[in-house]
Amino acid sequence: MRKLAAVLLVLVAATATAVDTEAPLETAEQQSLYRKLLEEVRCMVCQNQNLADSDAPLARDMRRELRRMVEEGASEGDVKQFLLDRYGDFALYRPRLAPNTLLLWIGPGVIVLLALGAIALVIRRRMQMPIPDEE
């Protein structure tokens, strides 16, 4: 048990090591926006990592670009539009609500509603059934 805990600790420590070693941005707001973007933007080369975790050369370039934009006062929307124009919806881990992402957003909810409806229907039917006499 203790061994397992040690292994877990090492794993957590390893993932917590930040790839981005740049100095923090001027203001706290800029820095937090920059950090937020790094978490939400996909590294296009290593597609299952975000920019905060990836050390791919392209991720480095994109971090530099995002940094520059945030420094120049770009808003979250500006930066996301910048990425959408160049890399498409795929670049954002949290895709915007658009016709082609609609299913992604409402799909799970629709499925849950359908399932709940089906369960309710079955239960209602069951309750209307006469209880069979036990001999």
Place this chain on the structure above:
Amino acid sequence: MSGERKRIRWLLLLPCAVLLVMVYFFAVSLGRDPSLVPSPLVGRPAPEFSLPELLDPNATFALQDVEEGPWMLNVWASWCSGCLVEHEFLMALGRAGAPLYGLNWKDGYSDALEWLQLRGNPYRIIAVDADGRAGIDWGVYGAPETFLIDADGIVLYRHVGPLDGAVFAEVFLPVLEGNTP
């Protein structure tokens, strides 16, 4: 009574139906390559750039310098293995006079020159994008990539990976010859 039972039986088939639909979507997605990201650039004007020329660092190569289109922009680098695969084919295109322009992406200057000396230069002009800034504007996420731009400066297609005869004949050639597919 038996009618109601029947209806409930039908309802029990619903999960199976849902499962079948899901299996269908998963099966379709299995055949898809998730590393091929569609370019949002398609159908929009080619992004502006103004970069030094590889073979003449004092000169700049800008989007406006491209002679009357349609034309192709090939993103390459000396470190890129896929570029080696397609190079022979690009050389053939160059010899045939294809309007092929190069974007040397995130490469070392001398490495790029050495590559051309060793393997030949199929490009009319090569722009140097050493820091990858123009690459981001073009949505490049890996070399090689080849863009097809029409006479009006609109991006028609982006091919990811080594260009070969099949893709070229199907997509690029009809446009370059002036017959829109």
